[in-house]
Amino acid sequence: MKKSCCLILFALFLSPAQADKKTSARSSKPVIENEKKLELLFEEKKTKPYFKAEILAKKLGAPWGMAFLNERELIWTERKGLVKKIDILTGQITVIKALFKNLYHKGQGGLLDLALHPKFKKNKRIYFTYSFSKGKKQTTVLVRGQLKGNQIINLKKLRTAKDFYNSGIHFGSRLAFDKKGFLFMTVGDRGQKKSAQNLSSHLGKLLRLDENGKAPPDNPFIKHKKAKAEIYSYGHRNPQGLFIHPETGQIYLQEHGPRGGDEINLIEKGKNYGWPIITYGRAYIGFKIGEGTHKKGMEQPIKHWTPSIAPSGLLIYSGKKFTDWKGDFFSGALALTHLNRLKFRERQVIKEERLLSSLRLRFRDVIEGPKGFIWASVDQGMILKISPL
Numbered sequence: 001m002k003k004s005c006c007l008i009l010f011a012l013f014l015s016p017a018q019a020d021k022k023t024s025a026r027s028s029k030p031v032i033e034n035e036k037k038l039e040l041l042f043e044e045k046k047t048k049p050y051f052k053a054e055i056l057a058k059k060l061g062a063p064w065g066m067a068f069l070n071e072r073e074l075i076w077t078e079r080k081g082l083v084k085k086i087d088i089l090t091g092q093i094t095v096i097k098a099l100f101k102n103l104y105h106k107g108q109g110g111l112l113d114l115a116l117h118p119k120f121k122k123n124k125r126i127y128f129t130y131s132f133s134k135g136k137k138q139t140t141v142l143v144r145g146q147l148k149g150n151q152i153i154n155l156k157k158l159r160t161a162k163d164f165y166n167s168g169i170h171f172g173s174r175l176a177f178d179k180k181g182f183l184f185m186t187v188g189d190r191g192q193k194k195s196a197q198n199l200s201s202h203l204g205k206l207l208r209l210d211e212n213g214k215a216p217p218d219n220p221f222i223k224h225k226k227a228k229a230e231i232y233s234y235g236h237r238n239p240q241g242l243f244i245h246p247e248t249g250q251i252y253l254q255e256h257g258p259r260g261g262d263e264i265n266l267i268e269k270g271k272n273y274g275w276p277i278i279t280y281g282r283a284y285i286g287f288k289i290g291e292g293t294h295k296k297g298m299e300q301p302i303k304h305w306t307p308s309i310a311p312s313g314l315l316i317y318s319g320k321k322f323t324d325w326k327g328d329f330f331s332g333a334l335a336l337t338h339l340n341r342l343k344f345r346e347r348q349v350i351k352e353e354r355l356l357s358s359l360r361l362r363f364r365d366v367i368e369g370p371k372g373f374i375w376a377s378v379d380q381g382m383i384l385k386i387s388p389l
Contacts, residue, residue, distance in 0.1 A: 050388060050389055051322070051386055051387060051388050051389060052386070052387060052388075052389055053356060053376075053384045053385070053386050054384065054385045054387070055382050055383070055384055056074075056086065056088060056091070056375075056382075056383045056384065056385050057086055057091070057093060057382065057383045058381060058382045058383075059381055060078060060084070060381040060382065060383070061078030061079060061080045061082055061381060062078055062079040062080070062110075062364065062379045062381065063076045063077070063078055063364065063365070063377035063378075063381070063382075063383055064076070064077045064078065064079050064110070064111065064112050064113060064364060064365065064377070065077045065112060065113035065114045065115075065174075065175075065365055066114075066365050066367050066375060066377055066383070067114055067115065067116050067126075067367065068367075068369055068370055069085065069116070069120075069147075070370075071369075071370045071371065072087055072088060072089055073085050073086070073087060073088070074086050074088055074369075074375065074383070075096070075114070075126075076114075076377060076383065077111045077112065077113065077114050077128065078110075078111060079105060079109075079110030079111055079112070080105050080110055080111070081100055081103045081105060081110065081111045081130075082095060082111070083095070083096040083098045083111070083114075083128075083152065084096060086383070088385075094150055095150070096147070096150055096151060096152060097150060097151035097152065098145065098151065098152035098155065099155065100128070100130050100143070100155070101132075101155075102132050102133045102134065103130050103131070103132070103133070104130075104131040104132060104133035104138045104168075105131075106168045107167075107168020107169055108131075108168055108169050108170065108171055109130075109131030109138060109168055109171055110130065110131060111128065111130045112128075112129040112130050112131070112140070112171065112172070112173045112174075113128070113129050113173055113174050113175045114126055114127065114128050114129075114175065115127045115175035115176060115177060115183065117177075117211065118177050118181050123146070124146045124147045124148065125144055125145070125146055125147075125211075126144070126145055126146070126147055126152065127142060127143070127144050127158075127175055127183065128142070128143050128144075128145070129141065129142050129143075129171075129172070129173040129174075129175060129185065130143070131171045132160065134164055136166050137164035137165055137166045138164060138165065138166070138167070138168075138171075139160060139161045139162070139163065139164045139165070139171075139190070140161045140171045140172055140173045140187050140188070141157055141159065141160050141161065142157070142158045142159040142160075142175075142183075142185055142209070142213055143155050143156060143157050143158060144156055144158050144213075158209070158212060158213025159185070159207070159209060159213040159230065161187045161202040161203065161207075162201060162202050162203075162228065163195075163201055163202075163203065165190045165191070165192060167190050167191045167192075169188075169190065169191050169238075170188030170189050170190045170191050170237070170238040170256075171187075171188050171190070171238075172185075172186040172187045172188040172238065172239055172240065173185060173186050173187060173188065173239075173240075174186045174239065174240060174241060174242035174313075174314075175242070176242045176243060176244045176251075177244070178244050178249060178251070179244075179246070179249055181210075181211060182208055182209065182210060182216060183208075183209045183210070183211065183213075184206060184207065184208055184209075184232065184242060184244065184251065185206070185207045185209060186205075186206055186207075186236070186239035186240070186242055186253065186255075187202050187203055187204070187205050187206075187207060187239075188203065188204065188236075188237065188238035188239065188240075189203045189204035189236070189237055189238065189275070190203050192204075193237075193275070193276040193289075194276070196234060196235050196236055196237065196275045196276060197234065197235060197272070197275075197276075197277065199221060199224065199226065199227035199228065199231060199234065200226050200227060200228060201228065202228055202230065202231070204234060204235065204236045204237065204275060205228075205230075205231045205232075205233065205234045205236060206231075206232045206233045206234075206236065206239065206242075206251075206253055206267060207230040207231060207232060208230065208231075208232035209230055215228075215229035215230045219231070219232060220232065220269050220270030221270065232267070232269060232270070233253070233267050233268070233269070233270065233271050233272075233273060234272055234273070235272040235273035235274045235275045235277070235298065235299075236253065236255050236265075236273055236275055237255050237256055237257060237258070237275045237276070237279075238255055238256040239253050239254065239255040239256075240254065240255070240256060240311065240312040240313070241253065241254025241255070241264070241311055241312060241313055241314030241331060241332075242254070242314060243314040243315060243316055245316055246318065247318075250266060250267075251266070251267040252264060252265070252266060252267065252302075252314060252316070252329075253265045253267050253273075253314075254311045254312075254314045254331060255275075255311075256308070256310060256311065256312075257279060257280065257281035257304070257305075257306075257308055258279070258281040258282060258283055258284060258289060258308075259281050259282045259283060259284050259286070259307075259308065260280055260281040260282060260305070260306030260307055260308055261279045261280035261281025261282075261304055261305075261306060261308070262281075262304060262305040262306075262308045262309055262310065262311050263280070263301035263303065263304045263305075264301055264302055264303040264304075264311075264314070264329070264331075264342075265299065265301050265302065266302050266347070268299070271299050272297060272298050272299065273298065273299050273301075274290075274295065274298040274299065275290075276289055276290050277290045277291055277295060277298065278290055278291060278292060278293055278294060278295050278298050279293070280293050280301075280304045280306055281306065281308070302344070302347050302349075303329075303342060303349055307336075308335055308336075309331075309333035309334075309335060309336040309338075309340060310333060310334035310335035310336065311331045311332065311333060311334075311340070312331070312332045312333075312334055312363070312364050312365065313330075313331060313332040313363065313364060313365035313366045313367075313376075313377075314329065314330070314331050314366070315329070315330040315331075315366045315367060315368055315374070316328070316329055316330075317329075317330060317368060317374065318368065319368050319371075319372025319373070319374075320372045321371070321372035321373055321374075321387060321388055322372070322374075322388055325341070327343075327344075328341055328342060328343050328344075329341070329342040329343075329344065330342075330366045330374065331363075331366065332362075332363030332364050332365060332366050332376065332377075332378075333354075333362075333363055334362045334363065334364065334379070335362075336354070336357070337357060337359070337360045337361055337362055337363070338354040338355060338356055338357035338363065339354075339355040339356050339363050339366065339376060339386075340352065340353075340354055340355070341353040341354075341355060361378040361379075361380055361382070362378055362379035362380065363376055363377075363378055364376075364377045364378060364379050365377045369385075373385055373386060373387050374386040374387075
């Protein structure tokens with residue numbers, strides 16, 4: 001696929017005369033281009049579109065996690081078990097040969113996230129999570145391999161989440177390295193709600209690991225005999241967004257609620273985030289879960305959504321391409337099919353914007369590229385590049 005063949009979704013410019021006719025975002029009408037209904041997006045008090053979204057790659061599997069190998073090459077996972085990369089200048093896609101043993105690709109399971117080692121340029125190490133099957137039961141595992149040419153070699157299992165269950169839901173799983181080189185890994189509750197409060201289980205937890213998958217000696221529960229030493233925080237449902245601020249080191253975790261109650265949490269060491277004892281959501285058939293929305297000793301989210309948007313992927317933008325977006329949170333939304341933008345001030349959301357909603361795409365992951373553009377993957381098998389006009 002050549003770059004010239006990329007389909008531009010949003011590249012709409014308004015002349016001064018057109019701008020005068022469109023006095024606000026609320027009064028603007030959709031534009032029809034190539035027989036597709038497209039949506040004009042506006043900042044408050046602006047009268048013209050301010051970004052475009054281009055399809056970099058399409059007809060893929062379901063791209064789950066992404067990372068830039070360098071300024072030119074983007075690598076991603078596909079849930080059915082494939083790893084691919086693309087040259088963003090030529091559009092050339094290459095399949096990276098990799099064998100993930102006992103990969104379970106059903107329901108929400110499959111090949112999930114990936115993360116580059118902090119010294120990737122030297123050691124070429126890449127970490128992956130996927131749903132692993134043993135007999136009729138499954139769990140989430142962490143493996144590490146090395147990129148050599150167009151293959152992943154020396155794949156080694158570093159961490160197996162305990163416990164195994166026969167269920168195709170709530171595997172998590174996102175990965176992120178902090179400034180000290182520790183790896184954080186989210187694990188879903190696998191539909192076993194009580195496990196999220198059980199410190200002898202990895203389910204419903206955020207894990208903190210060294211580069212070899214071991215528990216660092218300063219983890220919060222390292223001296224608790226019955227607790228898993230890898231646990232950093234607990235009381236999570238199905239976390240599919242994780243971002244560590246490169247300057248402050250603050251850890252933000254985003255998770256799916258049930259019917260309502262999706263959350264973004266600011267993570268602190270050893271804290272309990274409440275699931276399933278406190279939640280802003282309800283069961284899918286409508287009844288109450290747990291004891292309410294607050295309880296002493298349990299943390300409150302900095303943002304929650306009801307109805308659910310089904311958030312996946314999390315980014316805090318720090319680039320120079322979108323000056324008005326610096327410091328804003330971006331989240332994919334699966335159920336409500338949009339890219340969500342949040343502007344915070346002192347832990348309070350002062351603005352929320354739902355971008356690209358008319359396309360009805362399930363946004364799975366969102367990252368910032370080396371040059372400050374925003375890149376998003378969608379379950380419909382596409383990767384999008386978002387850039388300013």
